[in-house]
Amino acid sequence: MSLSIKDARIFSAALKNARKKRKLTQAECAELLGHSVSFQKDLERCRCSTSIEGFFHICRTLNISADDCIFQDGHDRTGSTYQTLMRLLPRCDEKALAALAAAAAVLAGAGPDGPPAEPPEDLPGSQT
Numbered sequence: 119m120s121l122s123i124k125d126a127r128i129f130s131a132a133l134k135n136a137r138k139k140r141k142l143t144q145a146e147c148a149e150l151l152g153h154s155v156s157f158q159k160d161l162e163r164c165r166c167s168t169s170i171e172g173f174f175h176i177c178r179t180l181n182i183s184a185d186d187c188i189f190q191d192g193h194d195r196t197g198s199t200y201q202t203l204m205r206l207l208p209r210c211d212e213k214a215l216a217a218l219a220a221a222a223a224v225l226a227g228a229g230p231d232g233p234p235a236e237p238p239e240d241l242p243g244s245q246t
Contacts, residue, residue: 126164129173129187134162136180151179 137147148158153172160166168176177184183201210218 123164125187126167129167130162130164132182132187133176133180136182137162140180147180151176 137144140147142150144158144162145155148155151158152175157166161168173187174184176182177187181201207215207218
């Protein structure tokens with residue numbers, strides 16, 4: 119089963135961006151990934167697709183977020199802060215995860231259940 123044109127374009131763009139971010143030529147990238155230069159060029163031009171194993175190998179080697187290629191919600195998961203946080207989460211216990219979730223909800227402007235949080239009444243600037 120091959121990728122849809124949209125999926126191939128998303129992966130192609132991620133591959134090309136990651137290669138350029140690392141300042142690699144197509145030949146250097148192909149060597150790093152262990153495939154031919156022509157295959158590298160074809161991947162970047164959406165002329166072919168790779169196996170699932172190849173997809174994971176490319177994502178891991180070039181630090182591409184597989185989530186960005188699969189879930190198109192506009193959030194960049196390739197940034198270092200996001201990936202650092204994702205790597206630390208499995209080390210957290212339930213109490214630490216609850217604290218992180220609460221902090222993230224506040225920072226995102228939402229309460230723990232999703233809707234925007236109302237400021238506490240005792241904060242300066244809040245209406246009483």
